[in-house]
Amino acid sequence: MNLEELGWNPSFEADFGEYRQRGLSPGRIACQQKDLYQVYGVDGTMSTEVSGNFRHNARSKADFPAVGDWVAIRPCPEESKATIQAVLPRRSVFSRKSAGARTEEQVLAANIDTVFLVSGLDNEFRPRRIERYLTVAWDSGAAPVIVLNKADLCTDIGARLEEVESVAFGVPVCAVSATEKQGLDALESHLGVGKTVAFLGSSGVGKSTIINALLGAQRQEVRAVREDDSRGRHTTSYRELIPLPGKGLLIDTPGMREIQLWTDEDGLRKSFEDIEALVGSCRFRNCAHQKEPGCAVRAAIENGALDAKRYRSYLKLQREVRFLAAKQDQKAHLEEKARRKEFGRMVKKMKKDYKKG
Numbered sequence: 001m002n003l004e005e006l007g008w009n010p011s012f013e014a015d016f017g018e019y020r021q022r023g024l025s026p027g028r029i030a031c032q033q034k035d036l037y038q039v040y041g042v043d044g045t046m047s048t049e050v051s052g053n054f055r056h057n058a059r060s061k062a063d064f065p066a067v068g069d070w071v072a073i074r075p076c077p078e079e080s081k082a083t084i085q086a087v088l089p090r091r092s093v094f095s096r097k098s099a100g101a102r103t104e105e106q107v108l109a110a111n112i113d114t115v116f117l118v119s120g121l122d123n124e125f126r127p128r129r130i131e132r133y134l135t136v137a138w139d140s141g142a143a144p145v146i147v148l149n150k151a152d153l154c155t156d157i158g159a160r161l162e163e164v165e166s167v168a169f170g171v172p173v174c175a176v177s178a179t180e181k182q183g184l185d186a187l188e189s190h191l192g193v194g195k196t197v198a199f200l201g202s203s204g205v206g207k208s209t210i211i212n213a214l215l216g217a218q219r220q221e222v223r224a225v226r227e228d229d230s231r232g233r234h235t236t237s238y239r240e241l242i243p244l245p246g247k248g249l250l251i252d253t254p255g256m257r258e259i260q261l262w263t264d265e266d267g268l269r270k271s272f273e274d275i276e277a278l279v280g281s282c283r284f285r286n287c288a289h290q291k292e293p294g295c296a297v298r299a300a301i302e303n304g305a306l307d308a309k310r311y312r313s314y315l316k317l318q319r320e321v322r323f324l325a326a327k328q329d330q331k332a333h334l335e336e337k338a339r340r341k342e343f344g345r346m347v348k349k350m351k352k353d354y355k356k357g
């Protein structure tokens, strides 16, 4: 594959300029296994690790390469392992808060152009969930496409489409049946050479079935990489950045599937533009939409223009986002404190050394 087929474009080339001058070459992360990254480059797949310098300079987990990242590589034939020197700025990022008491951003995938938000048209149909996924998608920087799968199990697709369109202004919606191979052309119209797509959606909605339908016959062999690990044993890992010959690439990482909310108020606003507009026309700026006179939100709920359930899901999401933001602030505060302490210690030591010497 050439770089364009891997998703390279002039704006990545511009960011890469300084690295090219240093004799580095570009590559794209296909998968990660502990410290080992498989990277696609012009010469095929390489096994790489981040350089010592990279590790030293990384401030957080989010600075490390993730699937879909473009990286600057120093080939190292004598050691058979190339090293990653830098990660190029990301055009889109999907992340989640990593497990544990510390709130830390963990990047699941990067540089996704289009994200398919998959839901089932069976009795698992939940427009509220589509709303949440839309918020995540807007926040990532990727363009969302809503995919309603299992159309074969639905007798009233028209009504469902209307419900979805009422929560997703201007976002393309495709109804498909992955098992019956119906409607897949509409999905393929969002693919293209050099474009990267990913799938989001709850377990059981049919993401794997759709992916396998798009991959056709090739499936597993394009995903598996056999590697000798450091002890010389054979291990098999699965590429999560998968080329679809002539149609671009798809990213399928386990974490993406169960993505948690890691979004900010901008993403929230974008998904709830209608409610934000109403809030703006309440008579009082600090309206709590309870009993205040001239409340546009309550009026809209009363006259049916705004679904009360949609309003509740907006409030719920708003609380989550605020909670998360507060947690992030607290973490930043603690880090700043630690940095100051370290700096103070360093100054003390310098003074002491100065006196001695």
Ligand code: GDP
Pocket: 149, 150, 151, 152, 153, 176, 177, 178, 179, 180, 201, 202, 203, 204, 205, 206, 207, 208, 209, 210
């Ligand atoms: P994932 O967890 O989102 O990857 O979902 P899977 O692809 O594993 O699909 C879950 C189940 O739904 C499987 O039993 C599939 O056969 C079934 N399924 C997937 N797509 C369709 C569809 O279009 N129609 C119907 N009736 N079943 C489907």
Ligand code: ZN
Pocket: 279, 282, 283, 287, 288, 289, 290, 292, 294, 295, 296, 297, 298
């Ligand atoms: Zn109000």
